[in-house]
Amino acid sequence: MKFNKKLQSIKTYEAGKPIELVVREFGIEPKDIVKLASNENPYGCSVEVQHAVGEILSHMALYPDDSMMKLKEALSVRFNVAHDALIIGSGSDQVIEFIMHAKANQNSKILINSVTFAMYEIYAKHIGAEIIRTTSQRHDLDEFYELYMKEKPDIIFLCTPNNPTGDAIDKSEMFSFLEKIDSETLVVVDGAYMEYAAFKDASKSISPRELIEKFDNVVYLGTFSKAYGLGGMRVGYGISHNAIIKELYKLRPPFNITTLSLEAASVALENADFVNECIALNFKEMKRYEKFAKEQKIDIIESYTNFVTLCFNNNINSTQLSDKLLQKGMIVRDLSGYGMNAIRVTVGTKEQNDRFFELALELI
């Protein structure tokens, strides 16, 4: 059977290996596996969230409240924006998908950073749009502007802090850039790790409300998968002008968020203390990675997230190292697929990081 031609060029997203897979492939006991590959919150989600979800298990039979009133209200309070400035997706991924299908087509160009979140390209390929990449590894907004002028893209993605490198764009630089972009070009500011950046350095902190007040062509993306500790529940959101949200809503499938996920995310938002404690612990533990890298003479990219990117010179091969770590039950992300001789390691709990340092010293 013939299918649409565009499918030929779609490569599937390579997810961090789940613990279940390592159990199956290497016969390692789950308790001996440490997963530092998907930037989950290593402290999990709060007991309040677990308790709230545990209370409504019998609701699994009922379709979700498709107006998502409770979660919208919680997000509305958190970000000081109206309900109609919000769209909720099955992960912020799904909001990217809505944006791509609403704004782009097979004649479109999509401008992204040379190294960035893989789903931008994958969703662009779903509709056969062309991807334009910068050359700089960090978001160089001068280069973005040059390419914007030359290529006239329909959509620009700015990922800050950037995944998988961890660096972040200065707010002032970003706002100057956005002022030069015409209002027909949609700019996506992907803040999946923004809670971490805002904690570490106010100059990197982007407020969705301020962003959409100043610019009518921007969509801010956020997620519950990282700082909020709900990677398994698939909830993300987009914040933008109502006129844009209205169009994106047309592509939202009904019931795109499960009943339990709506509850988990709503309660997680009430729990700012838990999230802040996790973030504080994250940066405390991150210092140990910085020290480790310095001692081992490994380059580390300054990170505004819950992961670190270790860049090797020629005497270490990132793929081989990742494989060896995997065989010992330590799952990290090899970045060779991004053209980097580097690994991305989620900053785990003290014990998880101890284990990483122990194995890394043994294997490097």
Place this chain on the structure above:
Amino acid sequence: MKFNKKLQSIKTYEAGKPIELVVREFGIEPKDIVKLASNENPYGCSVEVQHAVGEILSHMALYPDDSMMKLKEALSVRFNVAHDALIIGSGSDQVIEFIMHAKANQNSKILINSVTFAMYEIYAKHIGAEIIRTTSQRHDLDEFYELYMKEKPDIIFLCTPNNPTGDAIDKSEMFSFLEKIDSETLVVVDGAYMEYAAFKDASKSISPRELIEKFDNVVYLGTFSKAYGLGGMRVGYGISHNAIIKELYKLRPPFNITTLSLEAASVALENADFVNECIALNFKEMKRYEKFAKEQKIDIIESYTNFVTLCFNNNINSTQLSDKLLQKGMIVRDLSGYGMNAIRVTVGTKEQNDRFFELALELI
């Protein structure tokens, strides 16, 4: 900002009103609301499922096993098909979306029954494909064949039992029809309510394994939202030849099923007794609706599902009746949007049905 033109014609899916909305709109206490609008399993999901999910609440922080090994194995055992004949979606809706984006484009025609599941048309509009409808309210496969010969559609949807009418196609008739369809035309057999039809009448029972063994151009769809009592968890599946599944997989976003949903669906499949008991109770209670309709001289379509469709003559207006029922806290589905002066009522528990009959007698 300009968006893709196709968005202009997309109407959003009108879901059954959730209990939360009726609480908000009419100030009725949740305990006084009966929702018979979305064909959920009124007996909920089994305690075993609730227990299993309750055991892994701390896993909410971890991304799901994206290989979905446990659920695929359970489905593979249930239907006696290989893992690579399976694709799992966020509801069977999402598999419809994959099919549409993989096979159709803006030049495509999609053939569907005159009255059928609304998402076929909505997803067709997402890509700008043209919908061709039969005129007959029931699936008239002769008419389908005529339109197939005339219009050369890329995709044909057969919904059996059909939603929102409840009638089902004979297996022998369907197989004769499928034999006449060329192998380049994709036929989707949507069996969202098949567990009910198979229980009631073996001649309506379609086995996915037999279907895909005989035909290499067919995708069978199933769901956990109905008989399995997991409407809130968003899990459905497609079963087809590996060559088709492979193409659909290219459009599947990573982590499209939550960690808790994967567990719930896997455990639900182990629980055939619970599901069978629910289905037996469903048809026992359905007899009461048949008796009620007969007594009230209301037409009822013979149903192979967990809902009944009551068709009125001119002295009852389905929209007005639905509204009056809603004000009393009874949520049913008005079918005027489908061009029918009818309501669709989920067959509930004995107590829920008692309440429906009581209110209906008062209001009709």
